[in-house]
Amino acid sequence: MSPISYKDQLTTIETAKQLGLLPEEFEKVKSMLGRVPNFTELSIYSVMWSEHCSYKNSIIWLKKLPKDGPHMLAKAGEENAGLVDIGDGLACCFKIESHNHPSALEPYQGAATGVGGINRDIFTMGARPIAQLNSLRFGDINSEKTKWLIKGVVKGIGDYGNAFGIPTVGGEVFFDDCYNVNPLVNAMSVGIVHKGETVSATSYGEGNPVFIVGSSTGKDGIHGAAFASKDLTEDSAKDLPAVQVGDPFQEKLLLEASLEIITTGAVIGMQDMGAAGITCSTSEMSAKGEHGMEIWLDKVPTRQSGMHPFEILLSESQERMLVVVKKGQEDKILKVFDKWDLNCVQIGVVTKGDRIKYFFNNELVADVPAPSLVLGGDAPVYQREYKEPAYYAENKKFKIEQVSEPKDYKAVMQHLASHPNIASKRWVFNQYDSMVGTINMSTNQPSDAAIVNIKGSKKALALTVDCNSRYVNADPEIGCAIAVSEAARNIVCSGGEPSAVTNCLNFGNPYNPEVYWQFVGAIKGMSSACTKFKTPVTGGNVSFYNQSSYEGPVFPTPTIGMIGIVEDKKFQTTLNFKNEGDVIYLLGKSQNDIASSEYLFSFQKIKNSPAPCFNLEEEFNLQHATKSLIKKGLLNSAHDVSEGGLFITLLESAIYNNMGFEITSDNLIRKDAFLFGESQSRIVVSVSNVNAEKLETLLKAEGVSYFNLGSVKGDSLIIDSINYGKVNEYANLYNTSIEQKLN
Secondary structure, three states: OOOOOOOOOEOOHHHHHHOOOOHHHHHHHHHHHOOOOEHHHHHHHHHHOOHHHHOOOOHHHHOOOOOOOOOEEEOOOOOOOEEEEEEOOEEEEEEEEEOHHHHHHOHHHHHHHHHHHHHHHHHOOOOEEEEEEEEEEEOOOOOHHHHHHHHHHHHHHHHHHHHHOOOEEEEEEEEOHHHOOOOEEEEEEEEEEEOOOOOOOOOOOOOOEEEEEEOOEOOOOOOHHHHOOOOEOOOHHHHHHHOOOOOHHHHHHHHHHHHHHHOOOOEEEEEEOOOOHHHHHHHHHHHHHOOEEEEEHHHOOEOOOOOOHHHHHHOOOOOEEEEEEOOOOHHHHHHHHHHOOOEEEEEEEEEOOOEEEEEEOOEEEEEEEHHHOOOOOOOOOOOOOOOOOHHHHHHHOOOHHHOOOOOOHHHHHHHHHHOOOOOOOHHHHOOOOOOOOOOEOOOOOOOOOEEEEOOOOOOEEEEEEEOOHHHHHHOHHHHHHHHHHHHHHHHHHOOOEEEEEEEEEEOOOOOOHHHHHHHHHHHHHHHHHHHHHOOOEEEEEEEOOOEEOOOEEOOOEEEEEEEEEEOOHHHOOOOOOOOOOOEEEEEOOOOOOOOOOHHHHHHOOOOOOOOOOOOHHHHHHHHHHHHHHHHOOOOOEEEEOOOOHHHHHHHHHHHOOOOOEEEOOOOOOOHHHHHHOOOOOOEEEEEOHHHHHHHHHHHHHHOOOEEEEEEEOOOEEEEOOEEEEEHHHHHHHHHHHHHHHHO
């Protein structure tokens, strides 16, 4: 073995603890190296074996998720992002990731760099990003801290995405006190690439040069992966240097240069530098390609002088890539990056064997085997204990009979229409450019999922992010199955066929058995639903430690990002009522159920209840029948019943064209449950009178329940012959509630 510089102090168990490694992990490092690691080496293991990079507390359960589906081109873990076949010689590349802890400390840069990082995961595979979505969770909207957080996060997402030139086409925002300290910021990116033109995150070929391209390396983001792998505390502000700083204009240049070098044929492999920076990209690419590397850290372009080797290795400075090039074709790469005025510097070479040797001024400062660092290699894997929390049994005791029906139904309607979890998120999405690239088909045609045009094809993509974390907290297995089902339902209601899933699993501390019980339950629910809908999980992100020392864990929030394929744009279906006199149907079965509803939680102030009624088989049958109705051209609108129940679904369908409705409730169901309950597997559709009989015939043949609610009529909301007011009265509440609270 080459001599190691011990200019860095030899490390101890105490040093390992300070860096986030367990005592047994420190001993494992010593055993693998056959010696005590120096500080640089221990820093490498501390980030690569952090939860954020190694998934050491989650991988056992993640492996149980379904990975096979009819459109799969790259399975979970194989590449930086998921890849599915969408036909016409094209593939869709997509992924969702979290940037929670950075956003809690510095919301603007935390959110902005989350957007930048997830886009790099897409174009490092050779795909051009075409759309972005996000899922955001905040605390009490009336608190000054929450207002500061949401304003910073939304501006960060908007400024980065708008400058980068990719439209934000969809998302969700949810408020609950459990997110007061620890907000959740999940960003999803979707790209398109021609099949067979993707690039892998791999390295091979002895003597092939290794380049770092893009921005210079600074001290921002050092130990960012370790920072994301621990609870937030009152001292977390000291970790502010772990928050990266982004530059969307540099990223735009890097996008174009990266896609251009792929066309030269000179690229062996490419990977973005996200968590753990140079450390992660060199080790993961080497391990995948079963080769080693020799890296010269003093060659790395830096923004600051005097950076130590471990700082260069661990920096998470943004807008950087590692590229392995075919020997002799270096000029092709240099020419492209010179054209785009970006750094392109050879910092190493591919070697035989499996070791990565890092040098600084010709001195060997670290020597580690690549497989020992990575998930699927020798990184530690743990099975954590879990137990059912006491609150779960309390939830099961809830009975609807304990709740009195409201005396004033209009007061409930106004409360729900203006509640920040239900009201229009216009204040948020107006800060995003949704039309850049001219591919968003949903801006002027609202639908349950975002519809994105595939130019030159009759097809389109349907995209959505979904998770009701209150349901998951009430019952993790059922709640997560509902999250998958609602994502699929949104795509189906928009005219698409669900294809595949990416996930962002946001939970508290995995060493807490009750938190880990939530995680295990969510995986089980996701697995059952994804298997049923044939929507394999292509990858994503696990974000543990979303809790504070004084507020406890957030609600378990397994955010589901789903893509679907609209086989023909003529099938695009919107949610708004179209014509006076159209018949309104409720597809699916209403239940005497108000469990975990916004009505029960925020109006009736009852916090403990089970998840809403849900049956996976009924859900599947409902979606199958709805797809048939759309393909037969029978529906004028379709909108799923979700937060706020049937009333909010009808209201949202009414608002867009200011078209009211007159309906009759089902006298077999409690009126509050019928209007405000959130039992699953229900869709509101409108049809022309001439198609009503055909719809009923098809639903009977499919064995799907339905209820003739009434008709589109006038500009008022009439329920059981009672006029509850004008559409525009509720539209004003719905459209202005959030901005009034924030401004």
